[in-house]
Amino acid sequence: MSDHVDNTDKIIFAEVTRGLAAVRSRPALVAYGCCYFCDEALAPAMLFCGVDCRDDYDKEQAAKARAGRPG
Numbered sequence: 484m485s486d487h488v489d490n491t492d493k494i495i496f497a498e499v500t501r502g503l504a505a506v507r508s509r510p511a512l513v514a515y516g517c518c519y520f521c522d523e524a525l526a527p528a529m530l531f532c533g534v535d536c537r538d539d540y541d542k543e544q545a546a547k548a549r550a551g552r553p554g
């Protein structure tokens with residue numbers, strides 16, 4: 484029983500660590516009132532108008548990183 488709990492803890496810890504690494508690897512974005520991907524006007528604290536734009540922005544940034552160009 485305790486083995487099962489230990490394993491679950493390890494899995495959760497690994498997931499959290501992976502999530503934090505993903506967040507830390509992304510340059511800090513500052514909300515500026517528009518979607519970072521499509522420039523749609525947003526509430527001041529938002530970075531993207533939706534998950535589609537967030538995902539597309541991430542893909543674009545990853546592609547730029549692979550191409551060796553900053554930002």
Ligand SMILES: [Zn+2]
Nearest residue numbers: 518521532536
């Ligand atoms: Zn957008």
